[in-house]
Amino acid sequence: MAENLEKWIEELLKLDDAEDRMTDKQIKILKAAIEIFSEKGYAATSTSEIAQKAGVAEGTIFRHYKTKKDLLISIVAPLITKIITPIALKDFNKVLGASYPQYEDFLRAIIHNRLQFAKKNLHLIKILIQEIPFHPELQAQFKEHVAKKVLERFEKVVVYFQEKGDLRSIPTYTVIRFTISAAMGFIISRVLLVPELEWDDEKETELSIDLIMHGLSAKSSSQG
Amino acid sequence: MAENLEKWIEELLKLDDAEDRMTDKQIKILKAAIEIFSEKGYAATSTSEIAQKAGVAEGTIFRHYKTKKDLLISIVAPLITKIITPIALKDFNKVLGASYPQYEDFLRAIIHNRLQFAKKNLHLIKILIQEIPFHPELQAQFKEHVAKKVLERFEKVVVYFQEKGDLRSIPTYTVIRFTISAAMGFIISRVLLVPELEWDDEKETELSIDLIMHGLSAKSSSQG
Amino acid sequence: MAENLEKWIEELLKLDDAEDRMTDKQIKILKAAIEIFSEKGYAATSTSEIAQKAGVAEGTIFRHYKTKKDLLISIVAPLITKIITPIALKDFNKVLGASYPQYEDFLRAIIHNRLQFAKKNLHLIKILIQEIPFHPELQAQFKEHVAKKVLERFEKVVVYFQEKGDLRSIPTYTVIRFTISAAMGFIISRVLLVPELEWDDEKETELSIDLIMHGLSAKSSSQG
Amino acid sequence: MAENLEKWIEELLKLDDAEDRMTDKQIKILKAAIEIFSEKGYAATSTSEIAQKAGVAEGTIFRHYKTKKDLLISIVAPLITKIITPIALKDFNKVLGASYPQYEDFLRAIIHNRLQFAKKNLHLIKILIQEIPFHPELQAQFKEHVAKKVLERFEKVVVYFQEKGDLRSIPTYTVIRFTISAAMGFIISRVLLVPELEWDDEKETELSIDLIMHGLSAKSSSQG
């Protein structure tokens, strides 16, 4: 999935309403907006700047997006519903479908996927992180489409492994929080905080899984 | 430490230059700015809004802070150098001073302190998180005064416990990242993401420590 | 040449970039600015005042001229390079082309021309005189495009008549200064200082020429 | 006369109202204002700038001068009535008192005096030239105290020499204008336009007198 931003946008919005495809200019506007929003933040970005970078007239932006905020929403809303949500929910069903017999198989899959996605969509992720706190509409969407669903399924997964006797019987939400913290801590360090380091993604992933599993595993294990 | 924001500001700036104390209005301006910046973000906040909330004329702001950006810097810079830095560095020396015989004692102290601070200074923390990405001056300060020093000392602490045989011999920076991720994951959830939950801070702290220690400890331990 | 201000502006800027003609509003802005600048001076003129007089929104000014200073420069720079310079240099070549066999024929031409121009472009001349001292960019332009070239050619003309034996062998620059002083003294009195007097331009011009020539002529002459 | 600016100001204002002498600060304010007004123009000068340069508090300026304009008037008005007027009128009476038997003696005296004054009071002269066009009050004062009186006396002097048969019988005002133009042309070039040249004031003065006299003299004279 998520090969690169351009495809994302194109496919996304074509899927949306097959007849009402995006024009070339619309795509240019979106791309320009994404780039500048992520660099300077929504509030500090002017529509004229976007128009210039997109190579269109200022008026053209408002032909496609009623307001500047509309443009932000048009980026973030489908990002949440069409991209983040599927990514976020990916792999969860496979646990119950027995594709991932162990919690660590599941961990490996979600870390791998989210990292790949994060690497390819830094701009979008930055916008998401930076703008959600300031826009209640986005917060609501995020909560409903991502947070709630993810937590629901995550809960099922964790309970499943807890009942199976693989995971410790500590509060489920604590397990989830610990897992997400450790995984996201790695991903965020990797792509946002110190991307300039030479990362051995494979090795760091395995170490992270190991550390998480040591914390959560019901059986004690020997260590190096 | 850090009883509450008002005291913070007052004490801070009195310490700064004992003779050259802040005026009453200056404090009002700072407080208003902190509140609104944290709610709407720096770029989306207008100086007239700050003036109104502070109960001063707009011109008064510019008598004390040459530009709007200056006002931001005047909030964030001392926040970094005078508050965040000491807090961030707190407890590290006690390890080598043998006040914390175990890594988990150290963990308990840093989680406790940072959590207390975070609870009392939510506004400041939000501003820090939200604005640092957009202001290179602040990034530089943060890197120099906080990140670098914290990592240096953290490294010493971790190496100390690794050599002592208490912590596993995995890469030091991975240990640090894992520790910070798990601890910050808890704190951020607690104060930013879902503060409305009923948290048993004591119990959650102990659980977090337990989880971290299980991942890092050189000896296997029994679990619940 | 120089029929009146409106034509000046229009022709000027059409010549400048034939395709990229000025809009109607742009001309209105220029005219309003010229009028108010000349009345109150650049620094004492507000952009809102200009907008009002021009019958446009204040923002419109800044769409055409990036800053208020830009507006001033846009008036004065082409004034110097396109209007003042040609006027200032007019007639000089005719001396060497033998169109003006005598220095007084040359004098008659330059006084006549400059006076006509000054009468029709009082506003522009006032702006020039008042603002040049305060704006180094304009000073530089004036020096390069006008002062230097005029002096060069004036020198040639004076030397020509001195070598021809018509003019006294006093320092060339003194001759030039004396000529310009006497001529400009007349023109400035005529259009700026006491324009309300009833002037017989023809007669005063001839008198001025006579006075100058008496001072400069190599031959003594009878007087009345 | 006019030894230097400082003395001028001090003497001037002490004379004014012997009891109500200027304070040290007042003098500093005046000096600072004169300097900055002459450099940047009245409208472009801020009172805070003046206060800073004068080394006083902003409020202090307004204790002595009700408004900023008042400060300008306080500089220019006495300049006109106490300084420019006497200087302008100097020497005129000496003609009729037979101290100057010839028009050229008179010329020599006025050029010399005005040049000395101009050299020592450049700042004041610049302010005068630049601000009079924009301030009707100053215009009125200048007209009444200087222009009118000077012209009256100048007229008497010229008529005197015309009736004596020394000067040509051309219109008196033309004689005056020509004389002033030539004299001022020299002085202005000397102190304002190209002060950086190496001027032989003595020689240039004599040349100017010679040129003027040739134009005006009733008798033809030999030339160099």
Next chain:
DNA sequence: AATGAATGAGGATTCATTCAT
């Protein structure tokens, strides 16, 4: 659909002036 000139409300900032100390 696309343009870009035009708008005017609003933004940051300056400034002359006031007034309590």
Next chain:
DNA sequence: CATGAATGAATCCTCATTCAT
């Protein structure tokens, strides 16, 4: 007298948005 903090009107300028072409 002198101060300088405080003021708020006014200044220059930006920006999202509209609309005639």
